[in-house]
Amino acid sequence: MAELNTLNNEWVLTWLRRSAEVVARHKSELSELDRLIGDGDHGENLDRGFSAVLAKLDAEPPATPGDALKLVAMTLMSKVGGAAGPLYGTAYLRAATAVGGTLELDAPLLAVMLTAARDGLVARGKAEPRDKTMVDAWTPAVDAAAASVAAGAHPTEVLAAAAAAAEQGAEDTIPLVAHKGRASYLGERSAGHKDPGAASSALLLRAAADTAAGYGAEEAQQ
Amino acid sequence: MAELNTLNNEWVLTWLRRSAEVVARHKSELSELDRLIGDGDHGENLDRGFSAVLAKLDAEPPATPGDALKLVAMTLMSKVGGAAGPLYGTAYLRAATAVGGTLELDAPLLAVMLTAARDGLVARGKAEPRDKTMVDAWTPAVDAAAASVAAGAHPTEVLAAAAAAAEQGAEDTIPLVAHKGRASYLGERSAGHKDPGAASSALLLRAAADTAAGYGAEEAQQ
Amino acid sequence: MKKLINDPQEVVDESVAGFGLAHADLVSINSDPLFVTRKERPAKPKVGLVSGGGSGHEPLHAGFVGLGMLDAAVPGPVFTSPTPDAIIPATQAADSGAGVVHIVKNYTGDVLNFETAAEMAAAEGIEIRTVLVNDDVAVEDSLYTAGRRGVAGTVLVEKIAGAAAERGDDLDAVAAVGQRVNDNVRTMGVALSACTVPHAGVPSFELADDEIEIGIGIHGEPGRHKIAMEPADGITDRLLEPILAELKLAAGDKVLLFVNGMGGTPLSELYIVYRHAVQVVEATGATVERNLVGNYITALEMQGCSISVLKLDAEMIELWDAPVNTPALRWGV
Amino acid sequence: MKKLINDPQEVVDESVAGFGLAHADLVSINSDPLFVTRKERPAKPKVGLVSGGGSGHEPLHAGFVGLGMLDAAVPGPVFTSPTPDAIIPATQAADSGAGVVHIVKNYTGDVLNFETAAEMAAAEGIEIRTVLVNDDVAVEDSLYTAGRRGVAGTVLVEKIAGAAAERGDDLDAVAAVGQRVNDNVRTMGVALSACTVPHAGVPSFELADDEIEIGIGIHGEPGRHKIAMEPADGITDRLLEPILAELKLAAGDKVLLFVNGMGGTPLSELYIVYRHAVQVVEATGATVERNLVGNYITALEMQGCSISVLKLDAEMIELWDAPVNTPALRWGV
Numbered sequence A, B: 001m002a003e004l005n006t007l008n009n010e011w012v013l014t015w016l017r018r019s020a021e022v023v024a025r026h027k028s029e030l031s032e033l034d035r036l037i038g039d040g041d042h043g044e045n046l047d048r049g050f051s052a053v054l055a056k057l058d059a060e061p062p063a064t065p066g067d068a069l070k071l072v073a074m075t076l077m078s079k080v081g082g083a084a085g086p087l088y089g090t091a092y093l094r095a096a097t098a099v100g101g102t103l104e105l106d107a108p109l110l111a112v113m114l115t116a117a118r119d120g121l122v123a124r125g126k127a128e129p130r131d132k133t134m135v136d137a138w139t140p141a142v143d144a145a146a147a148s149v150a151a152g153a154h155p156t157e158v159l160a161a162a163a164a165a166a167e168q169g170a171e172d173t174i175p176l177v178a179h180k181g182r183a184s185y186l187g188e189r190s191a192g193h194k195d196p197g198a199a200s201s202a203l204l205l206r207a208a209a210d211t212a213a214g215y216g217a218e219e220a221q222q
Numbered sequence C, D: 001m002k003k004l005i006n007d008p009q010e011v012v013d014e015s016v017a018g019f020g021l022a023h024a025d026l027v028s029i030n031s032d033p034l035f036v037t038r039k040e041r042p043a044k045p046k047v048g049l050v051s052g053g054g055s056g057h058e059p060l061h062a063g064f065v066g067l068g069m070l071d072a073a074v075p076g077p078v079f080t081s082p083t084p085d086a087i088i089p090a091t092q093a094a095d096s097g098a099g100v101v102h103i104v105k106n107y108t109g110d111v112l113n114f115e116t117a118a119e120m121a122a123a124e125g126i127e128i129r130t131v132l133v134n135d136d137v138a139v140e141d142s143l144y145t146a147g148r149r150g151v152a153g154t155v156l157v158e159k160i161a162g163a164a165a166e167r168g169d170d171l172d173a174v175a176a177v178g179q180r181v182n183d184n185v186r187t188m189g190v191a192l193s194a195c196t197v198p199h200a201g202v203p204s205f206e207l208a209d210d211e212i213e214i215g216i217g218i219h220g221e222p223g224r225h226k227i228a229m230e231p232a233d234g235i236t237d238r239l240l241e242p243i244l245a246e247l248k249l250a251a252g253d254k255v256l257l258f259v260n261g262m263g264g265t266p267l268s269e270l271y272i273v274y275r276h277a278v279q280v281v282e283a284t285g286a287t288v289e290r291n292l293v294g295n296y297i298t299a300l301e302m303q304g305c306s307i308s309v310l311k312l313d314a315e316m317i318e319l320w321d322a323p324v325n326t327p328a329l330r331w332g333v
């Protein structure tokens, strides 16, 4: 897959399945991050949402990337709750709108899709960079994806760049003092811990990149 | 004092003060015994009662042994609460009645006084020997006092015999299964612990004997 | 031990003082000796109801002083019965000429102190009846114990006897209906944690992280035995088993089901217990006609609950439904 | 973690089911999606009141469904706001043609989910107003945070706005009085222990044996700072200080004083806090005209409390006193 110029619906479906699997695997870790500066449910929340996504994908796999992303949006919106549900819901919904009916996603469209998702998050949650939220994973990811596209990269490279930047962005939330979400109530005491939403965002973007790169694709499909 | 044929009001007052001091000193120990097989308040309860006794003795020392014992009875009855309050209250009240207006208590009268106290306890609480209650300290004490009187002992010796028997009786409650009071709810689990009421009874009788023997009388009077 | 208290010796006085301030429309506090009475004396003579016992079971008993329930409550020190010198004036205050019923939980201390007080009040010309509550089926063998303890059933006795007094029943009738409630109610409790008496400062018993204590009372005393922690439904089955074995419910029987919190267990968990308890009780063919779920007779901050089942008759239902206006139980007014 | 639960995933469903069984005379349960409504729909159109949020705060919100308070409540998972797919049908059920007020505690999750639901319900033709409750003075600097949290003041908003709806006020008026309550109430909380979310299985934060957490919220999140354990009066002073600094009470002011338990603290301790709180509040010259003391908005089995002071006007007093008939708050009926 690494040499392809576009990613298709199968990539999207595999990515989403892998997302569900990754979230399940990191559930306790995400909840533990949230316990330290929030209320300890972020892993649980996301896992509830992605389990439901998985069930729906099994029941009736959507035919287009746009439909698949919309299904995720609606499912997360109605199953996750908390802050993350509407935020991720909006992000996937904007991503779905961005790809429209397109069946083959090329590198520029992937960057546009990621940007739309990030803009959705910001529109809904009003967080600014360095507020210690998931936005701090998404914004570097979007910037890296854009730079990568400008440098003529393939989709796989674009996603790899986005994932790496998101991971770095999540790490970089550690020293920050939270200004949004529950963690903001801790004031200075929120510094020193990684933001759980940034951490889950990095996992989801890493799942996208890994799927594109074909790593462990068989396991994820099981 | 050890050679006297009678004990007087001063002995009673000193005994009562020493009782208050001994109870205060053993408060935590008695409550801990009660925590193990009851509700952990026996030391606290008795200490509340004897502190009040002390305050009244300070305010207006009774003129006769009978009045002093009655004062203790009424004070314990109204300040101790729980099971021990009415039980000790009745015991001291019966003791007061037994000595009547007598100013000098000889050995036979001391034995009669202890017997009356024990009978009061039994009348009020309906406990039988080996039910693991304060009766198991008092009954051997009463028996030992009677035997001691029959052998022609002095008051000091009678009280020493009673105290030693009460202490032994309290020890002997350890293997018993309680059939009265809160400890009875534990069933078999009450075995293996000393009954707190038997323990406090032994302390009070030891205080009587020590006072008569003159041990530490100065400290107790301070 | 961390508690929202000041001096451990002042816990009861300060708490009752706060209670009195919060419910000044319903109750008056007499502070020395300590007892709580209704704000208003009855317009015409009615049977007075007095209860009391150690503190630490809040809202019992003071929380049940008011129209349709108690006329006076006598709080002792924490987990220690009050003394006659408080019970007697409370009894006098509750007497409006029609006599007084003492509702006493069966603990040696309560029994002896109320007994003494009743003798002395009777000597002063007040007619007294005593209803001894002993609903705790955890105490199996009353021949070899101080007898069954009075626990959550007390609340039901106070409500139903209180309604009988309010409608004008005479002394014997009020005592009789209270006794009938006691005879038809059975209770069993479980603790998930111990509680700490303020002046003791250490927990009343030890429980490992995976143990629970079955058959506890309400004074932080250990129960009959420890078992390994179980799901709520299993615990509920265990609590109901001895209760149902005694009550022998049959199709057509009506019951009041009471799930009582021990103080430190969230209401949400009590409802989980209640849900399964209804299923188990109704499997006998009986129907749950009335219920009560909440913290009504507690053991400080103990975690756990008790389940009580009261076999109802038509009169008890009528009296249960009658208006009540107390700090802790209120309806119909 | 020992709790009276079965499967941690089923805690909310089973608890609400038990709640529904216990209060079948007052409420109906819709189980999928989960929401609670009044048993009876209003005879003539009235403004509907809907609230909701994460579970674990019982009796809030479902316990306040009934005459004179909420029309519907939407319980989310423990400490997690519910989702639009439950809020929307609850809103529809609460709508009798006069519009619906959403009472939302100011947490990002609640705000976003209720916002989404309100947009969608509005799109279906229901007029919606939202009262955002943010009474928690522990959050000092709302410029740099998600803003003040909605905590115990929510109960007072629900009661008073509920009474306004019941007497027939229109949508804007009901929302306005709810907003006025919010603008005049301030709350501050303290935890003596953390709580454990069932599916997490570990306490939400750590506290040493001699530490307490000041300025906590109601979701087991840590507070603003830890301090050494203190007597109740000192803690009460600390909680009231920022409240009184903001409310600037003066002689002649009337307030409602609300001491709310976090779930694991005995009622007796809440009254100890209440006692001193009255002294401190009345030292400003204001008088405590109404009060509420008990577990009304909790954080599972957390030990601790919050104090709220609401500056009252005549209309609020009238609406507070108006009849209410819900599982957790009842008077006048």
Ligand SMILES: Nc1ncnc2c1ncn2[C@@H]1O[C@H](COP(=O)(O)OP(=O)(O)O)[C@@H](O)[C@H]1O
Residues within 6 Å of the ligand: A034, A038, A039, A040, A041, A042, A045, A046, A081, A082, A083, A084, A085, A087, A121, A124, A125, A126, A127, A132, A133, A134, A135, A180, A181, A182, A195, A196, A197, A198, D079, D080, D081, D108, D109, D110
């Ligand atoms: N206003 C916001 N904008 C963007 N992200 C936010 C905002 N508020 C919270 N978040 C994200 O949501 C995450 C918490 O999600 P979650 O734990 O599921 O919800 P809750 O805080 O309601 O329990 C945070 O770690 C943070 O990344």
Ligand SMILES: Nc1ncnc2c1ncn2[C@@H]1O[C@H](COP(=O)(O)OP(=O)(O)O)[C@@H](O)[C@H]1O
Residues within 6 Å of the ligand: B034, B038, B039, B040, B041, B042, B045, B046, B081, B082, B083, B084, B085, B087, B121, B124, B125, B126, B127, B132, B133, B134, B135, B180, B181, B182, B195, B196, B197, B198, C079, C080, C081, C108, C109, C110
């Ligand atoms: N029926 C009884 N007869 C004699 N003594 C009793 C009886 N019941 C209890 N006791 C005594 O009382 C002691 C407990 O007293 P205390 O702890 O003060 O009261 P409570 O049990 O009410 O807390 C027991 O250790 C026992 O010796």
Ligand SMILES: [Mg+2]
Residues within 6 Å of the ligand: A034, A038, A039, A040, A041, A042, A082
């Ligand atoms: Mg969270």
Ligand SMILES: [Mg+2]
Residues within 6 Å of the ligand: B034, B038, B039, B040, B041, B042, B082
């Ligand atoms: Mg005791």
Ligand SMILES: [Mg+2]
Residues within 6 Å of the ligand: B039, B041, B082, B083, C054, C079, C080, C081, C109
């Ligand atoms: Mg006791």
Ligand SMILES: [Mg+2]
Residues within 6 Å of the ligand: A039, A041, A082, A083, D054, D079, D080, D081, D109
């Ligand atoms: Mg949450």
